[in-house]
Amino acid sequence: YFGLSGKPFSIAPDPRYLFMSEQHREALAHLVYGVGEGGGFVLLTGEVGTGKTTVCRCLLEQLPDNTQLAFILNPKLSATELLETVCDELHIETPENPSLKDLNDRLNAYLLDSHATGKNTVLMIDEAQNLSTEVLEQIRLLTNLETNKQKLLQIILIGQPELKDLLAKHELRQLAQRITARYHLRPLTQEECPAYIHHRLSVSGYQDHLFEDKAIEELYRRTGGVPRLINVLCDRAMLGAYAKNRKTVDAKMIKHAASEIMGGDQREQQADVMKPGRTPGQGWRLSTIAVVVLLAVVVVLGFGEREKLLQSLANEQGEVSNLQQNYTQLTEQNLDLRAQLQQLLAEKKEREEQLLPFLPANIKPTNRLIAYAELLSMWGLDYNASLDGDVCDYVLQYQRRCEVDSGTWEDINLLDRPVILELISATNQRLYGVVTQVSGEELLMNFDGKSIRLSRQQLAAYWNGNYAYVWATPPDYQEPLKLNTRGLAVQWLKTGLAKLADIDLIVPPNVAYDEDLQYQVLQFQQKYGLEADAVAGPATLIMLNSITNSDHPSLSSEGEG
Template structure:
């Protein structure tokens, strides 16, 4: 009813998955890159998780469009199936014929024969399962058995699991540890940032035929606040705000309209109480951390004798006195004690909220009751930034980080990297702090970490060839600081600046497109920031 009033030729904020409105933020592109990388590997499983409405299905559909022509794809949207029903659905998707009332073995044989034939004909087979958090453990195990069919170089069936965060919890179950070990790429899709919300809204309006701004800056901020950056909620709120704007014959849409839309669509907003942790509890935690740091600085966090921290377990005083059993027993007792302490600390670190509480404490912030960790950080002027990487990635950024870890049984636990000295990191597990060596960290680190930081004000969303001279000079100066070289005076986006930018992007796992998009600018600003705690005072490894 309002299309003519706003100069639109279509409804821009329908929640139907219209491919014409496809918008890929830097995070969506990164998720797509991880899925593509996983399919290019020899492993059998790729994992994509994210909250409801963050765009997981959008990414999967985009992936389908990018698959080579020699790929046969099965897409399962309703995974609440038994093992028999799942195999039958897979056969239906791949057009594999089977008789009436087939057995599990008959369906498995049919699928295996199809996969072998496909491989001999130079074709790939991919199974995509949406809402995979609803899969039963026994069904996932059946999928793992299907992926056992392989050649010397690759799996004949590749599986993409897409689901909500509960899927990560499901895969941590003991009976699924073999499947978890076969996941070659995983990515957790975060909501849109404030800048990305503005770009998202403008993109959909332009596709629908309106190129003039329609939402005031205050409306965008309110939209990001009420939607938490979730595209589906953004669509619902924008749709209701357009109706209100049309009814009042008022443009642009302001924050009051968005607030009203939020009350109508999402219900009355609960009062956000900034309730701090009780002072006494906070003080006791600080005392506990201090005592734990003193205690565990005398013990090793290493699970093997060869990896013992040489600062924590004293060697036998006189190695020539091999018959001094008392000294040997003392050292063994200390080692066993440190191992038990480590096991206990890991067992108490299964809840990621404890790790986030620790990193907030390092910034002199505290969690707010009723808000997530990132929401609490945002309320206090900080931003969350999740990244895939390794030891060097954390060292380069030099910020404290929440790290996603796995134990020897491939069960997840979470810690906070508090400090670094050389080849050691001070790792906080729940309320205990332990120095761990690099080889131990690398064995247990899953590759995902998250930091808090204070983003600069008024940061542009992109610096490319059409940027103004001030932006180009800022980019040149920033890259020079990172590479510890002398900046040049630039007046255009020349080939040297583009090469330096691409080198920076490649070094940090970003798309080397020679355009400083949102992810690249965040990475640069992290290096340039002088606000907040650091892991150490030593020079970063660029």
């Protein structure tokens, strides 16, 4: 009827119909990055129907030919059953009633053989929020299968938001620390909804305007931007258009489709209490019917019960009057509230426009916690303030630390890490944005997920010199390293300086920060323009890490660290 070459709104996860919104592209980039790292875990979470499985199927199409995949769709298995399923997926022969050791040994031998022939192996588990703690621990142990240089198995966990809560448990902290890339997929925005519908229709060969603008607005209100719900409603609404011999879908068809599929919109029913023709009016009509019925009863029964029935009639008439009065009051209150809301929205918009005049209308400044979430995403961490608590306590479990400092652009350039700037508006409000790139006098800043290029001059009147950043610490680092300090952090420092001097040095784990190391640190600080105090604090350790290790986000290039 519509001249389509396929079903544009099928709920099957067909990669051809994948709409690459900005966040879907980011999710796919995280997965590709994680797979390319050669080991560890990649985590993709999102609400039901947001497109997790479709993104993963798109990833599968991009995997190189030398990649072998084990895809588990039903993770409600014991540890032994899980390993048996992995072996079945990879066509590994197993004995009858094998033990965990038998399965691990055969899987390890298979992975070593595959590695020797240049093949990579990926294990993908869907609906991973259903995994038990015991099975997750067994999965973590699978990443212990490795050579001297890299892991033999890459694991991708896909699940609903409950998976993040599961991995936050203390007993699973070792697994959480091995996650090299993570992304949380959210529903589409209202602006992305029309593009999503047009994309799926165009893939099926339809280029005209099938859904009216009001229909798309109603569709987004009903679905909240969840792609699967959008598909279901669009499919049913198109059926309704066909039944009515219509070539376009309007808002009424969307409402009708929603009532058939979802049983109506409960929120709409609740919201419409104060609208004309709804609940108060229905009560009035019912009371009127009751009055008519009472009059009929009077005729039928005669006058024996006359006084009693007349009293009931008076009561009903009183209820009708009360309902009418309440209905009028509610309607007036609703109009007053609507006017107040519009005034508040206008005032809010005016205040926002005055905050940071150099920002365009579609980019808003953000608060400190949202800025930290954006910053930590550059480190591959998915921070949620309501779930994860204090941000600086949260990063400690990933061998990271928060630092707050004040200084100049020269200090930030020397640091070479993404930073959160504290900006003071004309109304003396504290606002925050993340600097992700610096190039001369220009920089790239992120405000609540949106990036904009600015100059230092534009920020000069608003930046007070305060900034915050996150950095990767040496093992067991507690405080700046100085004379007579011992431990793994000192071992890391001594090894790094030796590596910088191209010296192959074996350093014991309990090595001391002696005078010789103190002198090396002093020379290093002088060479790279740091404060020369012979104490290895954050600035010195970050500089050494920047020179000897590229696994961190940098201001000189975009990307994850």
